[in-house]
Amino acid sequence: MSTFEEVFERIKLATNTRTQVELAEVLDIRQSSISDAKRRNSVPSDWYMKLFEKFGLNPDWLKKASGPMYLRTEQGYQPLDAPAAGMVLEDPARYGDPDAKSSVVTVHSMHCEVTEQGGGPLKAIGKLSVPQSYSGPSVQVVRMDASSMEPLVRKGAYVGIDTAQKNVVSGELYGVYVPYEGVALKRIFLDAEKARFVLRSENPAHPEQYLPVDKHAERIVGRVAWVLQRF
Known part of the structure; x- marks a missing residue:
């Protein structure tokens, strides 16, 4: 029943x-x-x-x-x-079915001020209709405005970041607050020997960045849950 x-x-x-x-x-x-x-x-x-x-x-x-x-x-x-x-x-x-019904979500810019305590509020720049199962109180949607993750995530893509998932799983994609950039997408790896996380882009033209382990709670926005983009 x-x-x-x-x-x-x-x-x-x-x-x-x-x-x-x-x-x-x-x-x-x-x-x-x-x-x-x-x-x-x-x-x-x-x-x-x-x-x-x-x-x-x-x-x-x-x-x-x-x-x-x-x-x-x-x-x-x-x-x-x-x-x-x-x-x-x-x-x-x-x-x-939740995938057959849609929800309208707010899309945010990836630009924001970043301090030692994390990032500032993101600016809303539009709306997007997504399957209901893709939305939720912990999912923050941003529009990719850089080419650092190409060809995996293209510039202009919409990205859903689950802010409830901040525990790092090496090799997965996360939204990270980066000084002078705002929110950036990075593939994260643990470098236990140096007590840091290595932040890598898919685009080899972008150099690796580093995040001290004791700062990850303030600087990691959440894990990437989905990407909507044109090919």
Whole structure:
């Protein structure tokens, strides 16, 4: 059986509603009833009946994402068990997947003041629509404004940096506060013998830089989670 959230997402998809307020109007109930159902993690049975009567929605599809979405159409009671000849029916349940829905995130410039205590606030320079699973409270999006990581990360690319991941895994990509530059992308390696991290660019024209181990907590922004760019 699906969770409340999974059923709730299918209901919103099928009724073209986005909020609890809008859905409450569709179901002719109080918004508090939706909050109560969410807290109990249980969809009331009368919701299914209302959705069938009003939209012809199949309760089994709402509950388990199985079978046709509709049991009744404008032409009457017409359950569809299989696609008609020459026609492919797409499973609408996939549109409830986080990768099928988008979120609008703020894009920041990589330029900022850098001190011994870390970097200053980044300047917002635009918005970007990304898959919902790519966004989150700990993900900060920047636009690459240098060629130091080419050809891996091109100038102009959008980069999602997970600020919750600051523990260094050697060889991985991180956003780092660099004096006179702001935020830079670097591949980080531990040099334990000299108690420092080696910061490397993909572009061989850019020399290695170094970060004392005891400064990494203030200077590392986070680990690169994703890159969106044109080839």
